[in-house]
Amino acid sequence: MNKVRSWIIGILLALGAIAVIVPIGVLFLSSFKTKASVFVISLAPDTFTIHSIVQALTPGLLHALLNSLIVSTAVTVVAMFLHAMAGYALARFDFPFKRATFVVILGSLMIPMTSILVPLYMVVRLMNMTNTMAGLIVPLLFNAYGIFLFRQFYFDFPKELEEAAELDGSGRFGTFLRIVLPLSRPVIVPLTVAFFLGTWNNYLWPLVVNQDKRFETVQVYLANQISGYNTPWNVVIASAAISVIPVFVLFFFLQRQLREGISTTGIK
Amino acid sequence: MGTSQGNARRRRESWAAALFIGPDLIGLVVFVLLPILFAVYVSFFGWNLISPMKFIGLANYRRLATxxxxxxxxxxxxxxxxxxxxxxxxxxxxxxxxxxxxxxxxxxxxxxxxxxxxxxxxxxxxxxxxxxxxxxxxxxxxxxxxxxxxxxxxxxxxxxxxxxxxxxxxxxxxxxxxxxxxxxxxxxxxxxxxxxxxxxxxxxxxxxxxxxxxxxxxxxxxxxxxxxxxxxxxxxxxxxxxxxxxxxxxxxxxxxxxxxxxxxxxxxxxxxxxxxxxxxxxxxxxxxxxxxxxxxxx
Missing domain, CATH: 1.10.3720.10 (MetI-like)
Incomplete structure (x- = not known):
């Protein structure tokens, strides 16, 4: 009886999963079709061609992919350092205005980027950072979630290791860099995925802050292609498929950590 | 441990904390909290980014109400x-x-x-x-x-x-x-x-x-x-x-x-x-x- 029921549940869930995955399959299969066949539902191999993919691989797309890679990597690496240090200080050090500092961080946790899009643009513009790499990167670094997760992690971190290092004459920063940071993998991995994907996927901020073609990110490139009206669908779909590959690679390699990351931290 | 030694230790810890948390805190203030305050300020003005800002009091809020x-x-x-x-x-x-x-x-x-x-x-x-x-x-x-x-x-x-x-x-x-x-x-x-x-x-x-x-x-x-x-x-x-x-x-x-x-x-x-x-x-x-x-x- 129970076995029958779990079979039924399994089959229903599998059908749902197929419905969820089919659009992704369509994305990749359609990239191997031509302008004429892109709307024809068929898995027949004779209609398969890499023509659309070749057409999609313009210097513009490659340049946009490179820009996205630079921006996402820079944001992820710098953010990990900043947030690990801040989280460590909150968990370990005693200092004046600690409560006030914590309140500022807690407050900024409740402010999603979209709600400050307009004012953030104005501030970044006042700082003459529009149409620069710095303007694309710096405002995306400051995310209170990262600080919180590191703080939580360091609360449970064994103090003995640091004390031993400090007895060996290591300064606080040295101890942090050599002992603490390398042992922070459990929190760094899910946060790296979250920051990298979050930045790679970000469309609004690059759209608003940058009009310079040299710094165009891949999401803006793709969106421009759609609204351009004259790009044929086979090329649009092929470009989309190409630009989703880096994310999928990351996703496949880290899916277990990502699943666990969601379970333990609740972060994206 | 003498009090002066304890104070020195506490002072060192405060400096370390400032160093560790400072960059993030400044960033959060400049790129998250400041924009909100700036938005409140700008909301009392008419501004098209190009010509100078013009103070118009609560006009923007009256406008959005209707x-x-x-x-x-x-x-x-x-x-x-x-x-x-x-x-x-x-x-x-x-x-x-x-x-x-x-x-x-x-x-x-x-x-x-x-x-x-x-x-x-x-x-x-x-x-x-x-x-x-x-x-x-x-x-x-x-x-x-x-x-x-x-x-x-x-x-x-x-x-x-x-x-x-x-x-x-x-x-x-x-x-x-x-x-x-x-x-x-x-x-x-x-x-x-x-x-x-x-x-x-x-x-x-x-x-x-x-x-x-x-x-x-x-x-x-x-x-x-x-x-x-x-x-x-x-x-x-x-x-x-x-x-x-x-x-x-x-x-x-x-x-x-x-x-x-x-x-x-x-x-x-x-x-x-x-x-x-x-x-x-x-x-x-x-x-x-x-x-x-x-x-x-x-």
């Missing part, structure tokens, strides 16, 4: 939330319960499958679904035709556009939200469920009597975060419909975006941003209240 386009947009935001939040909640909770009925590997594989669209960016998801939604030639209409249903306009018609956009956002977030429910359900002690079964409660009764009350913190979290997300939905709409057709998908944040960046009404855009910000703050505070109460109970 701006029917703005309130219509906020209505669209509510419409989105009223469709999105309950559907997301029900389906992802159902999925999570179903996942727990399966054994290890099957369950993990299926969970990964549902999570897959989460790795697709919002621009690519929009592109892909625009392609699927195409009238006459699109795959979705071809599928409907197979079932004997005539072609549907989807994002091409004011009546269907909003639901069509909601479907895309659901597609992206279902797997993620069901994971949140899944891990909450798994944390319920097995002994509780066992006791309920021994008392003769069936699956349905156990769910409503034990599981659902015990995952309340997660339920509140999901409702609040998805409501806030509903108020923030901009990128997908910007790509798929730009608010059309006939303003059917022109939500609040899109209206703010258009006023600010298309028409360069930064003063008015700031006033609208401030109002939107207050609304989101209220929702967040409600969440904080709920989670506090849950912590006390738990």
């Amino acid at each position: 701006d029917s386009d703005w309130w219509l947009s906020m209505g669209r935001t509510l419409q989105f939330a009223f469709i999105y939040v309950p559907v997301l909640f029900a389906i992802s909770l159902g999925l999570a319960v179903a996942f727990t009925k399966l054994t290890g590997r099957t369950s993990a594989g299926l969970r990964s499958a549902y999570l897959l669209p989460f790795a697709v960016t919002s621009v690519i998801a929009s592109t892909l679904w625009m392609f699927l939604y195409q009238e006459k030639t699109g795959y979705l209409n071809a599928f409907l035709n197979l079932l004997g249903i005539p072609d549907q306009p989807f994002i091409g018609s004011p009546a269907q556009a909003m639901v069509s956009v909601v479907v895309v956002v659901l597609w992206i977030n279902l797997g993620y939200t069901s994971m949140l429910f899944f891990s909450a359900i798994r944390q319920i002690p097995a002994s509780l469920l066992e006791a309920a079964r021994l008392d003769g409660a069936n699956g349905w009764k156990t769910f409503w009597g034990i599981t659902f009350p015990l995952i309340r913190p997660t339920s509140v979290f999901v409702v609040v975060t998805s409501t806030i997300a509903s108020f923030q939905i901009l990128d997908i709409i910007l790509v798929m419909t730009r608010g059309g057709p006939a303003n059917a998908t022109q939500v609040g944040v899109l209206y703010i975006y258009k006023r600010s960046f298309d028409q360069l009404q930064m003063g008015y855009g700031s006033a609208l941003s401030v109002v939107m910000f207050v609304i989101l703050l209220v929702i967040s505070l409600i969440q904080l209240r709920f989670t506090r109460r849950n912590n006390l109970e738990g």
Whole structure:
């Protein structure tokens, strides 16, 4: 009886999963079709061609992919350092205005980027950072979630290791860099995925802050292609498929950590 | 240890803390808190980014109070939330319960499958679904035709556009939200469920009597975060419909975006941003209240 029921549940869930995955399959299969066949539902191999993919691989797309890679990597690496240090200080050090500092961080946790899009643009513009790499990167670094997760992690971190290092004459920063940071993998991995994907996927901020073609990110490139009206669908779909590959690679390699990351931290 | 030595130690620790936390704190103040204060300031001015700012007092706020386009947009935001939040909640909770009925590997594989669209960016998801939604030639209409249903306009018609956009956002977030429910359900002690079964409660009764009350913190979290997300939905709409057709998908944040960046009404855009910000703050505070109460109970 129970076995029958779990079979039924399994089959229903599998059908749902197929419905969820089919659009992704369509994305990749359609990239191997031509302008004429892109709307024809068929898995027949004779209609398969890499023509659309070749057409999609313009210097513009490659340049946009490179820009996205630079921006996402820079944001992820710098953010990990900043947030690990801040989280460590909150968990370990005693200092004046600690409560006030914590309140500022807690407050900024409740402010999603979209709600400050307009004012953030104005501030970044006042700082003459529009149409620069710095303007694309710096405002995306400051995310209170990262600080919180590191703080939580360091609360449970064994103090003995640091004390031993400090007895060996290591300064606080040295101890942090050599002992603490390398042992922070459990929190760094899910946060790296979250920051990298979050930045790679970000469309609004690059759209608003940058009009310079040299710094165009891949999401803006793709969106421009759609609204351009004259790009044929086979090329649009092929470009989309190409630009989703880096994310999928990351996703496949880290899916277990990502699943666990969601379970333990609740972060994206 | 002498007092002077203790003081010196404390001073050193304060310096270290400043060094460790300073960069992040400055960043948060400049790029998160300062913009809000600046928005409040600019909202009292007329400003198009080019000519000098002109002080106009509360004129922007008086204008938004009677701006029917703005309130219509906020209505669209509510419409989105009223469709999105309950559907997301029900389906992802159902999925999570179903996942727990399966054994290890099957369950993990299926969970990964549902999570897959989460790795697709919002621009690519929009592109892909625009392609699927195409009238006459699109795959979705071809599928409907197979079932004997005539072609549907989807994002091409004011009546269907909003639901069509909601479907895309659901597609992206279902797997993620069901994971949140899944891990909450798994944390319920097995002994509780066992006791309920021994008392003769069936699956349905156990769910409503034990599981659902015990995952309340997660339920509140999901409702609040998805409501806030509903108020923030901009990128997908910007790509798929730009608010059309006939303003059917022109939500609040899109209206703010258009006023600010298309028409360069930064003063008015700031006033609208401030109002939107207050609304989101209220929702967040409600969440904080709920989670506090849950912590006390738990």
